[in-house]
Amino acid sequence: MADFLWIIYLGFLGTTAIWFLLKGKYTNKITRTDFVISIVTWFGLFGYVTETPMLIPLVWKIVFVFGLLWDVIFTVFFADRFAADFGLDEDEDEEPMPLAARLSGLIFVVPLYYGIFHYAF
Template structure:
């Protein structure tokens, strides 16, 4: 059952990233960098879920550290600035901290998997 849930999470993360790419939501360099980092972390989670050995553990340790740091920085500092690129209303007030933290909560399984894969 756990493997099925991991595969569902993996599929959801990959589908979301590809959907944003197809819809042209990555309009500037910051959001494109976010896409690239998302794809790299997705490959790490894919390796963990499927038990496939890709690259070396030291690479995944760096991916874990820098990916997690990037997600926290992007969510807290850049989400409001690039809201229009992701289809959100730019006229609205700044996103509440609770909403940002719940967004970060969604990626906890991603970084748990990468951590297990790297260490």
């Protein structure tokens, strides 16, 4: 059952990234960087779930640290700026989302970094 849930999570992450790519949502350097980091971390989780050795553990340790750091930095500093680019900002008259609410969105990447952590260490 756990393997099934991991595969569903992998599919969700991969489908979301590819959908944004096909819709042309990666329009500047920061969002393209986010896409590349998302793909690299996805491969790390894929390796963990399928128990496929890819690269060396040191690479995945670096991916874990910098990927997690990037997700926090992107969420704190850039998410509001690019919400309109992603079509997530429905009403422009609303005030920006509070930091606590943006950080709570990071809960969706906890399984990703859990898997990469176990894959690396």
